[in-house]
Structures are given as C-alpha cells and as structure tokens.
Amino acid sequence: MLNIGTHLTLSTSLETIGAAFAIFEMPLDSPSQAILISANSAFEEISGRAVAVCIERPLTEFLPRYIEKALRECLTACLAQQEPQEIEIVVERSGTSGWWRLVASPLKPAAAERQRVIATLIEITERKLLEQQLEVARQRFEAVVENGYDAVITVDEQQSIKLMNEAARYLFGVTGEDVIGTPLSRFIPARFHGKHTEYMTSFRDSPLSSRPMESRSAVRGLRTDGTEFPIEVSIAKIRVGNHIEMTAVIRDISERARLIDELSRAATHDALTGIFNRRLADSALKSEISRSLRFNHAMTVALFDLDRFKQINDSFGHACGDRVLQAVAKKVAAGLREIDVFCRWGGEEFLVVLPETTLDNATIWAERTRAMIAAEPVVGPGDERIEVTASFGLATLQRSAPEADDLITRADHALYRAKQNGRNLVVRA
DSSP states (O other): OOOOOOHHHHHHHHHTTTEEEEEEEETTTTTOOEEEEEGGGHHHHHHOOOOOTTTTGGGGGTSHHHHHHOOOOOOOHHHHHHEEEEEEEEEEEEEEEEEEEEEEEEEEEEEETTEEEEEEEEEHHHHHHHHHHHHHHHHHHHHHHHOOEEEEEEOOOOOOEEOOOOOHHHHHHHOOOTTTTBBBGGOOOGGGGHHHHHHHHHHHHHOOOOOOOEEEEEEEEOOTTTTTTEEEEEEEEEETEEEEEEEEEEEEOHHHHHHHHHHHHHHHHHHTTSSBBBHHHHHHHHHHHHHHHHHHEEEEEEEEEEETTTHHHHHHHHHHOOOOHHHHHHHHTTTTTTEEEEEEETTEEEEEEETTTTTHHHHHHHHHHHHHHHHHHHHHTTSSSEEEOOOEEEOBBTTTTTHHHHHHHHHHHHHHHHHTTTSSSSOOO
C-alpha cells in the first residue's frame, strides 16, 4: 500500500499527471459513505464540478447517481478485498458520452477507523468508439457472410476449417457448428486430395492475394451423404497475425453443368436417335483420315440408307418412321467398336467411319449389319410390324485422293448403285 503525504503536496503532484486522479476516504463502519479527499483538475471531467467544491463531500452530493453507484461499489470491493479493482464508467455531458477506465487501489489508512482508496481514471472514449465501430463492422461482416447466397469457407494453413457459413453448411449437408476445426478434406473427393493440397500450398506461397472464379475450372465437392457435385470456387488469402488464412467462395454449378452437357450433346448428337450428328461426323472423318495417312492405316466409310423410307412414313405415319430410325440406330450401334464413328448423315441416311478397317473387312461388317436390319421387323408405337431393309455403299481411303469429300462421294455413288440394283444390297466403290 502507498503512504499519503500532505493534501497540498499530493494535489500538486497529481496535477502533473495527464490522467484523472482522486483519493477517497471511507469509514470502516460505513464503507458506502465515501468522501473525496483530493483530486486533480482532470477529475472535473468526471464530476462536472470544480474539484475545490467537491473536497470533503460525499460522492452522492456531486456525482450523478449512475456514476456514484458504480464508483461506490468499486471502492467498496477494493477495500473489502484489499486488492485493486477495475471498471469502466460512462459519463454523459451535453448529450455526448465519454468512457473512462477506473482503477481503484487501497491505500494505507490515515486513521484506524477510516480507509483510503486512490482512483486512476483514464479516458478511453476514442478506443471505445473504435471498438464499437469494429463491432458494427464485425456484425455486418458476419451478417453478410452468414446470410449470403454463396457458400463461404475459411481455413487456416493446415486446411482446418475456421468458418463455414449457413449456405456452405447447407450445400455440403452439415448441421451445427461441429464442423469448425475439422479438415477441409472431408468435403473433397478422396481422389482429389493430393492435387488440392498442392494447389492450396501453391496459392499460399504465391504473390497473388486472390484467384477469381472465372480463372478456376470447375471442381467436385463431396456432401456428407457421399454424393459428389460440380462446384465453382474463388479463393482469397489474408494474414491474421503471423498466420495466413484462406477463404473460398463456392457455388454449386450442377444446373449449369447439366445445361452445358445438354448443349454440348445437342451440338454433337442427333436428337432423335441419340447417335452423332453430321456436324460431329465431318470433324471426326477429317481427323481419322489424317491419322490413317500418318500411320499408313486402312480406313473405310459406309453410307447406308433405309429402303423405301418415304413409303413407311406414308403408310404408317411419321411416329412409326421415327420409331424405325431409332430402332435401326440402336441395332447398328450395338455392333460397332468404340473407335468407330456412327452418325445420322441426314433423313434416313447414316454414315459409319471404320478406322483401321480394310474394304474387305468393312464388307463383312456391312453384310452382317444389312442382314441384321432385315431380319426382324420394327414394332411401331401401335404394335405395327414394319419390314425394314437398308442399302450400303462402301469406300476405302486412297492415298491418291485422301480428301473427305472424295471419300464420301465414292461411298455415295456405291450406295446409289445398290439402290439401282434392287436395294437391300452392299456395294463397294
């Protein structure tokens, strides 16, 4: 405890200190009856009155009730425990609030029946206002993150989850806050763990502070029920003290991926039969010709056409015609290799590209396919039994005339001869 000198000497020394200081005396038999013994002029910011008129007067006579009560309770606790006590008090002046930190320390009593406490009061208004602003900013940030449409996950350098907003918990099928502190890998399919770790390490060590969504390819997320789904991710990093945290904004792009797949398939596949369309066949044919020439491999193309298809449409209707096209496409596709390219060339005409296939082997395939088509009628939507045959024209790649147009023209001429010679035939160019 501190010894107290004369009142004049103490007051003079307190004036040289920037903080507010005050000494209170309290009777042992009535510790709540605190009186002011000495104070510096800075104390006037608390009392609102000149120090001279407050000396030797109880707190209740010059302090507002809300200040006096808090101060008295602090002083009482200080003497009861004989230990310093610390509180914060708010002082209202002309509609403006000021915050002060008060530290009360017990002093050696001046007389046996009375004890004294010295109080140090430091204005912390600026700090409190800053804290309030930070708290508002924090609440705003939490509200934006927690209620945002996009999923947000923050991890530390060990990829341990520090934050996961409601959208992210919903997206990955997580409930409650038990996810905090668990590894991010739980939401990534096992086959991607290695690459993900490499990517995160590379990003952490790079000079970039963020990577936007448009610069990232779609990746896969893993829900707690074990299902995978496509996601789009952007990532940013911030330094928190001596550590780096990384925050990912995640979007479920299942619907977009489905639409892209549909559009991609529509661009390359025939809507009715499900096989490739002519657009894809043109590209595949040119690529296969180039490969065959480079490696000196044989290659043959087959054009086949359903015989009297207009008559089928006229007799049974277009619904039956569509059923015939679908049935024939399914039968032919079942007998092809993975390297073969099968497409609807137009109307009732089909093209088959047969890589690494000589004209003789292509003829064997074509005869087998022709017989298969003719062997069994197609059953229409009304149980109609529709007899179907097809005519084939074959042409093999010639190094002297390797252009795709030439190859198709020769196959088309062979098909025409098959039609002229009675249909349901295979003719070689």
